[in-house]
Amino acid sequence: MGRPSRKDDILQAALACFSEQGVDATTIEMIRDRSGASIGSLYHHFGNKERIIAALYLEGVGGYARLLEAGFAKVDGAEACIKLLVGGYVDWVLANPDWARFILHNRGRVEASELGEQLREANRLHHGRIDQMLRPYRESGAYREMPRDCFVSVVIGPVQDFTRNWLAGRTRTSLADCRELFMQVAWDAVRA
Structure with a gap:
């Protein structure tokens, strides 16, 4: 490199x-x-500073998206895909805690900035690729029936909430120690 x-x-x-x-x-x-x-x-x-903030935010979420896409190229199966979403998130946060903290606290600012549309487009493309990877398993009945807009929240919501607290120093348990637990919880929540 x-x-x-x-x-x-x-x-x-x-x-x-x-x-x-x-x-x-x-x-x-x-x-x-x-x-x-x-x-x-x-x-x-x-x-200007606002564009630095937006560029830093976009690069951070892009790093997580690239990590997931590389992972999706290697995994197969409904369970592996769900666990990748959670495990990849934990891995990225553990490798980039300052960036993760920055992203958690600045989304609204970036969405309201002149680069907000660029963020929305990046998110639309990222979620579209995730949906494309999960679609065959959804169509085969591997996942519980639920509204699509709820699906990602059910999968990633619990680990994001814990991560927010971990990044703020409000947990006694390490995020790394919870990785497998959150992966299993996500799978249990959505499997058919």
């Missing part, structure tokens, strides 16, 4: 600043200082 790009350097610096200082308290100057980028480079790649 090659060296990260200047744009990647800026995003990583922004994430570090946001994690340490908070999104609102972080300034463009802080991000510039942390990344070592010139102010011209920063504005060339992003234009």
